[in-house]
Amino acid sequence: MLLSHAFGLFTHPDEEWASIRKEHETPRRLYVAYVLVLAAIAPVCAYISTAYFGWTVGNERLIKLTEISALQLSVLTYLAMLVGVFALGYAINWMARTYGAKEEHVPANGIALAAYSCTPLFLAGFALLYPVPWFNAIVFLVAVCYGAWLMYDGLPIVMGIEKERAVMYVGALLTVALVILVSTRVGSVILWNFGVGPVFISG
Template identity: 60%
Template sequence: MLLSHIPGMFTHPDTEWELIREEHSSPMKIYWTYISILAAIGPVCAFISTTQFGWRVGDGELTRLTVTSALQLNILTYIAIVAGVFGLGWMIDWMSRTYGSGHDHHAANGIALAAYSCTPLFLAGFASLYPVPWVNMLVYLAAAAYSGYLIYDGLPHVLKIEEDRAFFFCGAILSVALVYLVTTRVGTVIIWNMGFTPQFVYG
């Protein structure tokens, strides 16, 4: 099962990348048995915490989201995560030819690299059960840093790119990820203006 790769991403990523390369799972299999499951962690935990626990800013009153508002926002978040992994994986495959790796049928290796590299970010979603902004920020920053390392570490194994080129390729991949992040922020503002503005409950 693809979920069995999770421990290896933290304990022995080099060995795990080689196993992923040999496994060469199809993008659809990766989506249904890995991404679709792990991508739900953050939205589900955020839904529970923002509707049941709530949060405070400083000494302010307890704030929660309405169930309907939280459901809408977290479904959209889930869609954005799944689409983001696909887009990043496709871009990795497309750019890999520039850095000395051949095109892979259906971008399987690129999507695998994107999916497994995002494992720390997926698991960081559990932090959403404790809806304190600064705690969540620190957890996601640490997860993002380790995900960046996993991309760099996985490039020579999965795409057979030389290590000296992997450094620059990793920078290009992270730039694409940053562009997507900014795009989702802009998209969030647009969606809120279309009537999906968060509805808060105070006290």
């Protein structure tokens, strides 16, 4: 089962990456059985916490989002995550030959590497049930660091490249990931100008 890889990547990542490489799952099945499920954690938790729990900044009063606003932002976040994983997977495949990756019959390894490397970020979404900004920032920072390490660890195994080239490869991919992140932020500002921004209420 694909979801079993989520736990294996935390306990024995090298063996898990080798197993992922052998599976050659199609991108469609990988998306339906893994990405669509785990990527929903953060938007669902964010909806619950922002619409029902609320948060405070300093000594200010409790702040919440309206249910409609929280739902809209959660759905947009979910879609952005799905597009981001696909874009990162496409970049992995596109750069593969540049860094000496071996040719594969099923070109799904890039998507698999992107999806499974994002596992810590997906699971960090549970932290949003405790809507304290500094706590969420720390949890997601740790998740990003571990996700980057997972990608570095998995590149030589999944893509069949030399360990020495993985440093440059993962550096290029992290740059792509940063561009994707900035693009989503810009997209958010544009959407807010069209009236799909947050609507706050006092708790």
